[in-house]
Amino acid sequence: MVNKKETSKPIIQAIDVNFYYGTTQALFEISLDIAPQRVTALIGPSGCGKSTFLRCLNRMNDIIPKTRLTGKVLINDRDIYDENENIVELRKQVGMVFQKSNPFPKSIFDNVAYGPRIHKLNGKNQLIEIVEKSLQRAALWDEVKDRLNDNAMSLSGGQQQRLCIARALAVDPQILLMDEPASALDPKSTTRIEDLIGELRTDYTIVIVTHNMQQAARVSDETAFFYEGQLIEFSPTKKIFTKPKQKQTEDYITGRFG
Amino acid sequence: MRMDKFMRLLLISTASISILIVALIFLFLGKEAFPFALEPGLGKLFDSRWVPVSFQEERYGIYPLVAGSSLVTLLAMLISIPLSIIGAIYISEVAQSIEREILKPFIEILASIPSVVLGFFGLVVLAPLVKNIFGLSSGLNALTAALLLALMALPTIITISEDALASVPQSFKQASLALGASELQTIFKVTVPAALPGIIAAIMLGIGRVIGETMAVLMVSGNSAIISFYPLDSIRTMTATIAAEMGEVPFGSHHYQALFWIGIVLLFATFVLNILSRLVLKKYGMAQ
Numbered sequence A: 001m002v003n004k005k006e007t008s009k010p011i012i013q014a015i016d017v018n019f020y021y022g023t024t025q026a027l028f029e030i031s032l033d034i035a036p037q038r039v040t041a042l043i044g045p046s047g048c049g050k051s052t053f054l055r056c057l058n059r060m061n062d063i064i065p066k067t068r069l070t071g072k073v074l075i076n077d078r079d080i081y082d083e084n085e086n087i088v089e090l091r092k093q094v095g096m097v098f099q100k101s102n103p104f105p106k107s108i109f110d111n112v113a114y115g116p117r118i119h120k121l122n123g124k125n126q127l128i129e130i131v132e133k134s135l136q137r138a139a140l141w142d143e144v145k146d147r148l149n150d151n152a153m154s155l156s157g158g159q160q161q162r163l164c165i166a167r168a169l170a171v172d173p174q175i176l177l178m179d180e181p182a183s184a185l186d187p188k189s190t191t192r193i194e195d196l197i198g199e200l201r202t203d204y205t206i207v208i209v210t211h212n213m214q215q216a217a218r219v220s221d222e223t224a225f226f227y228e229g230q231l232i233e234f235s236p237t238k239k240i241f242t243k244p245k246q247k248q249t250e251d252y253i254t255g256r257f258g
Numbered sequence B: 001m002r003m004d005k006f007m008r009l010l011l012i013s014t015a016s017i018s019i020l021i022v023a024l025i026f027l028f029l030g031k032e033a034f035p036f037a038l039e040p041g042l043g044k045l046f047d048s049r050w051v052p053v054s055f056q057e058e059r060y061g062i063y064p065l066v067a068g069s070s071l072v073t074l075l076a077m078l079i080s081i082p083l084s085i086i087g088a089i090y091i092s093e094v095a096q097s098i099e100r101e102i103l104k105p106f107i108e109i110l111a112s113i114p115s116v117v118l119g120f121f122g123l124v125v126l127a128p129l130v131k132n133i134f135g136l137s138s139g140l141n142a143l144t145a146a147l148l149l150a151l152m153a154l155p156t157i158i159t160i161s162e163d164a165l166a167s168v169p170q171s172f173k174q175a176s177l178a179l180g181a182s183e184l185q186t187i188f189k190v191t192v193p194a195a196l197p198g199i200i201a202a203i204m205l206g207i208g209r210v211i212g213e214t215m216a217v218l219m220v221s222g223n224s225a226i227i228s229f230y231p232l233d234s235i236r237t238m239t240a241t242i243a244a245e246m247g248e249v250p251f252g253s254h255h256y257q258a259l260f261w262i263g264i265v266l267l268f269a270t271f272v273l274n275i276l277s278r279l280v281l282k283k284y285g286m287a288q
């Protein structure tokens, strides 16, 4: 929706990606380029492979046994499936927010400080600074600044999800992957998350999976429509919602299936 | 509504019965033990010798027995806690499912072996082993007893800790991995802390089993009531003393009453342990 330079070099490039759970193939020849500092929405009916594709981008599929990927995923021109790839560095660079908010059963402070501590970005003062900045970025600081030592489980669902966003931001990623980050939240919290995504797009590249058509239309610059493991259409969001090229896309968007 | 009231009544009465039983245990222990406080006096218990049958002067000092129990318990926990927690982490977080299916039944079998039978194992296998390794004249000592007790506490601590670890939601681990943490960092910074209340409960139950265990220690500890904190000395525990002497003691004698005092001390020790574990749980904010 926001017009930025179309010429910017892609930060994420998927090239002929096939993905298999055991012998079942979940993704077929996916190729797409994602430009930096944009919000890209992945939409499609349930089971079409959106989450699977998203997890390919930070190699979270690695932890599922018997999975296999062919093709290439380049991030900043680096092949992240190269055998020399450092997964720790990759996941530092590519943060992830899950569908169900999953703060650790630790204090609010320790949740946000978890990543920086793991990556030794600490030094007490620096840590405090990082935590504050991250919470501010996640639009949660004002609500929690007086209770940083409270257990994160005492926050509301919407606050927990923003805490998870703050936690992801604390390691200073370039890319933020979000898998239906608002699907378990009430409308008000959903609006807050969407506003937040709008604010974050200036500094981060965001890839968001959503089931909610309106949400995709509201928050994203580009939209990719997946169907049965295939990428059917990838266009600027405005275009896909007004003049889809493919019949299947149109059927899905107008609610004829899915 | 009626059903509600009925259920309430039922629950209240069951709860009260268990409280009543505990109270009765205290009462009867107290009743049998009390006369000792008048004659020969409680001071007799705070003594360094336990010689309840003697032609000269009977001594009822429980220090050596308390020392024996403490030494054996401490040693057993020192051996058992690290081993079983590492074991639990391995089974729950690292092992392949085949390994898990082989390991778990073995641990359950270990838990179900009667302690007398383990005592035989202690006598026939552990004691000679300890004897040879340290070049002693007898292998019946605190270390052997502790090894045996550690073996008994192992399945309890492993099983319960493993349950606690396995019930840590997958989503916590995913969050940690997605932040760039390694598997090992995830285990020690997320999974274990999240499972800590369960692990502490497991340790407490393990200690309970070790303190209360009687037969096996009776068989391999050497049974000399001396005050010692040296693992290779033969010692005697409170439980073993009660078990060994209760059968032969004249009813109502001072010796008989002194044995009841040992029972009270044991009860008190487990009570303190219980309170301590609650405090620990509270500190981690997990107490119900």
Ligand SMILES: Nc1ncnc2c1ncn2[C@@H]1O[C@H](COP(=O)(O)OP(=O)(O)OP(=O)(O)O)[C@@H](O)[C@H]1O
Residues within 6 Å of the ligand: A021, A026, A044, A045, A046, A047, A048, A049, A050, A051, A052, A053, A064, A211
């Ligand atoms: N861990 C797994 N093991 C085996 N198959 C899986 C696994 N996860 C997903 N799949 C399969 O891969 C396909 C794509 O699943 P995926 O979760 O990526 O879909 P999705 O588009 O995210 O769906 P939803 O909108 O319901 O979240 C589905 O057929 C699913 O059954």
Ligand SMILES: [Mg+2]
Residues within 6 Å of the ligand: A050, A051, A052, A179, A209
């Ligand atoms: Mg999904």
